[in-house]
Amino acid sequence: xxxxxxxxxxxxxxxxxxxxxxxxxxxxxxxxxxxxxxxxxxxxxxxxxxxxxxxxxxxxxxxxxxxxxxxxxxxxxxxxxxxxxxxxxxxxxxxxxxxxxxxxxxxxxxxxxxxxxxxxxxxxxxxxxxxxxxxxxxxxxxxxxxxxxxxxxxxxxxxxxxxxxxxxxxxxxxxxxxxxxxxxxxxxxxxxxxxxxxxxxxxxxxxxxxxxxxxxxxxxxxxxxxxxxxxxxxxxxxxxxxxxxxxxxxxxxxxxxxxxxxxxxxxxxxxxxxxxxxxxxxxxxxxxxxxxxxxxxxxxxxxxxxxxxxxxxxxxxxxxxxxxxxxxxxxxxxxxxxxxxxxxxxxxxxxxxxxxxxxxxxxxxxxxxxxxxxxxxxxxxxxxxxxxxxxxxxxxxxxxxxxxxxxxxxxxxxxxxxxxxxxxxxxxxxxxxxxxxxxxxxxxxxxxxxxxxxxxxxxxxxxxxxxxxxxxxxxxxxxxxxxxxxxxxxxxxxxxxxxxxxxxxxxxxxxxxxxxxxxxxxxxxxxxxxxxxxxxxxxxxxxxxxxxxxxxxxxxxxxxxxxxxxxxxxxxxxxxxxxxxxxxxxxxxxxxxxxxxxxxxxxxxxxxxxxxxxxxxxxxxxxxxxxxxxxxxxxxxxxxxxxxxxxxxxxxxxxxxxxxxxxxxxxxxxxxxxxxxxxxxxxxxxxxxxxxxxxxxxxxxxxxxxx
Numbered sequence: 188x189x190x191x192x193x194x195x196x197x198x199x200x201x202x203x204x205x206x207x208x209x210x211x212x213x214x215x216x217x218x219x220x221x222x223x224x225x226x227x228x229x230x231x232x233x234x235x236x237x238x239x240x241x242x243x244x245x246x247x248x249x250x251x252x253x254x255x256x257x258x259x260x261x262x263x264x265x266x267x268x269x270x271x272x273x274x275x276x277x278x279x280x281x282x283x284x285x286x287x288x289x290x291x292x293x294x295x296x297x298x299x300x301x302x303x304x305x306x307x308x309x310x311x312x313x314x315x316x317x318x319x320x321x322x323x324x325x326x327x328x329x330x331x332x333x334x335x336x337x338x339x340x341x342x343x344x345x346x347x348x349x350x351x352x353x354x355x356x357x358x359x360x361x362x363x364x365x366x367x368x369x370x371x372x373x374x375x376x377x378x379x380x381x382x383x384x385x386x387x388x389x390x391x392x393x394x395x396x397x398x399x400x401x402x403x404x405x406x407x408x409x410x411x412x413x414x415x416x417x418x419x420x421x422x423x424x425x426x427x428x429x430x431x432x433x434x435x436x437x438x439x440x441x442x443x444x445x446x447x448x449x450x451x452x453x454x455x456x457x458x459x460x461x462x463x464x465x466x467x468x469x470x471x472x473x474x475x476x477x478x479x480x481x482x483x484x485x486x487x488x489x490x491x492x493x494x495x496x497x498x499x500x501x502x503x504x505x506x507x508x509x510x511x512x513x514x515x516x517x518x519x520x521x522x523x524x525x526x527x528x529x530x531x532x533x534x535x536x537x538x539x540x541x542x543x544x545x546x547x548x549x550x551x552x553x554x555x556x557x558x559x560x561x562x563x564x565x566x567x568x569x570x571x572x573x574x575x576x577x578x579x580x581x582x583x584x585x586x587x588x589x590x591x592x593x594x595x596x597x598x599x600x601x602x603x604x605x606x607x608x609x610x611x612x613x614x615x616x617x618x619x620x621x622x623x624x625x626x627x628x629x630x631x632x633x634x635x636x637x638x639x640x641x642x643x644x645x646x647x648x649x650x651x652x653x654x655x656x657x658x659x660x661x662x663x664x665x666x667x668x669x670x671x672x673x674x675x676x677x678x679x680x681x682x683x684x685x686x687x688x689x690x691x692x693x694x695x696x697x698x699x700x701x702x703x704x705x706x707x708x709x710x711x712x713x714x715x716x717x718x719x720x721x722x723x724x725x726x727x728x729x730x731x732x733x734x735x736x737x738x739x740x741x742x743x744x745x746x747x748x749x750x751x752x753x754x755x756x757x758x759x760x761x762x763x764x765x766x767x768x769x770x771x772x773x774x775x776x777x778x779x780x781x782x783x784x785x786x787x788x789x790x791x792x793x794x795x796x797x798x799x800x801x802x803x804x805x806x807x808x809x810x811x812x813x814x815x816x817x818x819x820x821x822x823x824x825x826x827x828x829x830x831x832x833x834x835x836x837x838x839x840x841x842x843x844x845x846x847x848x849x850x851x852x853x854x855x856x857x858x859x860x861x862x863x864x865x866x867x868x869x870x871x872x873x874x875x876x877x878x879x880x881x882x883x884x885x886x887x888x889x890x891x892x893x894x
Contacts, residue, residue, distance in 0.1 A: 188578035189503040189515055189554060191524050192596065198236050198570040208560045208568040210257065210547045214264040217499060217552040221267060222560070222570060225254040228269065230281070232289075232313050233551050234597075234671060236572060239289050240316045242279070252277065252323065259334045259342060266321065266356055268342055270331040276324040276344065278358060284315040310668040322358040335404070337397045345392040349385070366416075366425055368392070373414060373430035376471025382429065398444040400812055401465060405442040405451040413439035413453045415465070415472055433463055433472045440491050447501035447815055448518055449851045450475060454492025458508055462520070476520040478506065485512075485527040494547055498554040502581040505548055505557055511541020513548070513559070515575075519852065553672050554581075555597040576601060579676050583720045584818035584849075585769040591682050597672040602658040604682045662687060663703045666694045670712075675730075679723035684747055686728050688717035691735075695728060695747065704751045711753050715741070719765025723747075724775070724789060727797055731765025731777065740764045742777065744797050757797050761785075766813060771821040771844060775799070778819040782808035784846065786821070803843075805857060811850035818849045822856070 210223040219239070220231040227243035244255075253273030260267060269277045290313045294301040302308060329347035336342050337353075341361060344352045351366035368390065372382030387410065394407045403417035413433040418424065433439070438456035445452065451463045451472065459479040463472040480489070490510030497504045503523065507513045514525040526543050535542065546568070548559040557573045576594040579586045593602040662673060670689030677686045686695040692712030694705050706712035718740075719731025728745045742759045749755040763781035770776065775787040784805040790798050807816070821844040843859035 188517065188581065189498065189523055189575045190577070190594065191515070191573055192576050193574050195559075195571045195573045196236075198231075198572060207566050208547075208570060209255075211549050211558055211560050211570070212258050212260060213549045213551070213558075214260045215262050216264070217550065219260075219264060220549065220551075220558055221258050221260065223255050223258040223269070225249075228255065228258060228267070230316055230318075233556070234311065235290075235309065235313070237290060237313065239313065240318050242318045256331060257334050259336050261342075261356055262336060262339045267318075268334060268356075270334055270344070272330065274326045274328070274330050274346070276326060276331075276354065276358075278321040278324070278356070280319045280321045282317040282319065284317055287315060289313045289315040304664075306664045306668075308668070311671065324354065324358050326352065328352065332391060332393050332409075333395050335395045335397050343395070343397070345395055347389075347391045349391045351392065351395075364423060364425065366423070366428060370425065371416070371428050371430050373432055375432055375434060376466065376469035377417075377429060377431065378469050378471075394441045396442060396444045398446045398449075400446045400815060401444060401449050401451070405444045405453075407439040407442045407453065411438045411456070412436060413442060415451060415463075417470075431470065431472055433461070435474070436461065438491075440493070441495055443495040443497055443504070445497050445501045445504070445518065447817070447851065449815060450518070452478075452495055452497070452504060454495050454506070456491040458489050458492060460492060460495065460504075460506055460516075478504075478516045478520050478522075480514070480522070480525065480527070484522060484525050489527060489541075494545065496548050496550055496557075498550050498581075499552070500554065500581050502577070503554070505550070507545035507548060507559075509544075511544040513543065513545050515557075553597065553674060555672055583675050583677060583722075584767065585720060585722050585820070586677060587818075589678055589680065591678055593676075593678060595673055595676045598662050598667045600660040600662075600673075600676060600685065600687070602660055602678075602682075602685070603656065604658070660685065660696065662689075663694065663705065666692070666703070666705055666712075675717050675721050677721045677723055677728075684723055684728075686721050686723065688721055688730065691716050693717060693721065693728070693730060693745075694751070697747075706751045708752065715743070719777075719779075720768040722768055722770055724770050724773075725791070729768060729770070729775065731761075731768050733764060740779070742768075759799060766816065767819050769818065769820040771823070774802070774821055774844070776819055776821055776846075778813075778816060780813050782806060782811075782813045784819050784848070786846075803859065805846060807848060807850075810848065810855060815851045816848065817852070818847075820847050821845070822847045 207224055208222045211220055213220050218233045220233065222229050222231065226249055227241065229241040230239045231237065232239050252275040253271035255269055256272050257270040258267060265281055267279045267281055271277065292309055326344060326346060328350050331344055331346055333345040334342060341353050341355055344354055346352065349368040353361040353364050355361060368385045370384055372384055374382035391409055392406050393409045395404050397404050399421060402421065403415055405415055407413045413436045415431040415433065416428055417431065418428045433453055436453055436455065439453050440456055441454040443452045449465060453461045453463065455461060459477055461477050462475045464475040466473045488510070489508035489512050491508065492506060493509045494507045495504055502518055503515055505513060505515050512525070512527040515523045517523055531542060544562040545559045546562050548557060550557055554577060555575055557575065559571050559573070561569045561571050563569060576596045579593065579595050590605040591602065593600055667673065667689060670691055673687055673689055675688040678684070683698045684695055686693060692706055692715065694703055696703050714736040715732045715734045717730050717732045721728065721730040726747050728747060730743050732743055733740050740761050740763060742761060742765065744757040745751060746755055761777065761779060763779040765777060765779050767778040768776070773789045775789055777785045777787065784807060786802045788800045788802050792798055823844045846857040846859055848855045848857065
């Protein structure tokens with residue numbers, strides 16, 4: 188869930204104020220942004236939003252090679268590739284100058300204007316970049332329509348002659364793996380024996396995006412058709428590539444791939460977006476849902492879809508139209524924001540002229556900003572930036588069990604505690620009349636105490652008296668200034684402790700004392716990165732992290748009452764990077780990059796120190812790629828029924844909780860068998876996937892409660 192906040196900002200710089208930007212592209216880390224015009228390009232830094240380097244081509248180069256058409260980053264941000272209108276590629280080296288930063292702050296001589304607070308000091312080091320021409324390449328194959336980076340060594344170039352050429356970043360062509368649309372068989376799925384290539388003349392690719400997680404490309408053709416190109420492996424041998432048509436599409440304008448949920452979004456001329464998923468049985472494209480504006484949102488026609496961009500976590504997509512206007516949708520089609528419903532004043536008729544026409548856009552790091560190229564009159568363009576807040580469930584799904592509502596921005600939290608949101612009442616199951624209601628805030632008598640514990644009464648939530656009063660919790664400048672942006676956040680059940688993690692380290696806040704706790708040793712804060720979420724268990728803060736100092740992946744337990752120091756933490760090494768953490772009572776669920784779901788039992792010894800015991804492990808590599816797993820948690824579907832073990836009649840065992848896995852929006856449940864441990868405290872068995880139940884295969888809200 189992403190929501191806009193504040194007014195859009197217009198980014199202006201004197202040296203590029205007169206440029207007509209046509210495209211904006213971010214690097215893989217979404218920290219550097221390249222803006223392209225007809226004769227120049229500039230590289231911007233994310234925060235603060237300033238230009239680092241600006242390069243303008245000479246008039247001789249423009250006359251010989253043509254104007255700029257497209258721009259693409261190398262994955263390691265060491266090179267930039269520009270395509271021209273005359274069918275050339277221009278490769279530039281991007282070198283980082285380590286001797287001095289691009290910007291330095293200095294105080295004025297006037298004493299009253301000097302900085303006296305930590306918030307005014309920018310600790311972020313803005314790198315100094317140097318752009319040098321590396322090579323100019325002539326493409327003997329018509330004009331270039333689109334470029335797509337497919338690996339750290341190659342870039343794919345689409346031309347008007349229906350070819351998809353693979354070039355290495357050193358300028359050489361990988362001829363053996365170049366593709367020709369006229370030789371690729373197309374069908375409706377991978378089980379159809381009859382497949383035909385594209386026989387029509389003047390048919391070529393006008394938009395393309397690659398994703399290794401879907402093992403292929405999402406493409407749109409200039410005749411309005413859309414397809415999915417795939418192959419048995421990531422080498423994409425021309426003899427093994429197959430095309431799968433997106434059925435019912437004849438007016439496609441652009442295509443974008445959601446890597447985490449394995450979705451392909453197709454923008455159409457009728458202003459709607461069709462989202463397809465890959466059928467695991469037939470290999471064909473199956474329509475998942477459609478993003479279409481209702482008459483309530485906008486009664487007119489905003490025109491064909493101009494541009495689409497998924498957020499880095501795949502939880503939202505931004506859409507712009509040629510007629511003007513932008514919108515943000517959730518992964519499975521809920522409209523989160525639409526500029527067509529904004530108030531532009533009485534003199535603006537959006538059906539005739541929309542003041543917000545966006546030709547290109549890109550999400551910033553963690554999705555907190557949306558950079559857009561806004562087209563003005565007289566061929567002028569502005570670069571604008573819109574800020575967003577998002578639900579913590581987008582990166583930390585274990586917070587779905589919390590009753591507190593809060594959103595996270597890049598440097599602050601917006602919190603609305605449960606007491607402000609709802610009023611709790613109790614109603615009798617036997618008699619649901621109005622006199623059976625009892626407010627939880629009233630004083631309890633002896634009978635009232637028995638009433639509260641009785642199973643004949645259920646608790647209901649009354650949302651009619653909720654108060655929309657947000658508590659804005661600003662992160663401490665001493666932490667966020669060097670660890671921007673905020674990446675993970677967590678809150679405990681009582682709402683008294685709030686934990687945050689930025690680029691490195693972590694910090695936590697106590698509502699009782701209204702104070703932040705930071706690492707006393709800043710070196711310890713810089714020595715680890717939270718990678719797999721965070722949560723609160725009793726008096727401990729649990730994080731899945733990577734130790735930069737030791738080079739190991741770990742699970743760390745920091746006591747909330749003690750100082751934030753590694754001396755008081757319990758550190759447990761794990762075999763692979765932690766992706767997801769979750770907890771149910773005293774059971775900790777850890778999912779890692781090795782596709783193992785490991786379940787631990789947590790307990791406290793007599794001294795209050797935490798102890799872990801590995802209970803079971805599940806290998807789900809056959810179900811999904813680890814990067815596509817949204818959440819892995821334990822779920823208690825019903826109260827466990829006690830039964831007696833045959834060999835231990837005095838003990839009562841309970842059935843284990845079910846393991847629920849959300850992979851690419853598909854919900855799967857693994858029924859765990861009863862377990863016991865041997866003399867070495869090891870689990871007897873590992874769970875087999877024969878007990879898996881396929882629950883739901885369409886839209887799965889990640890904010891659904893498990894209890």
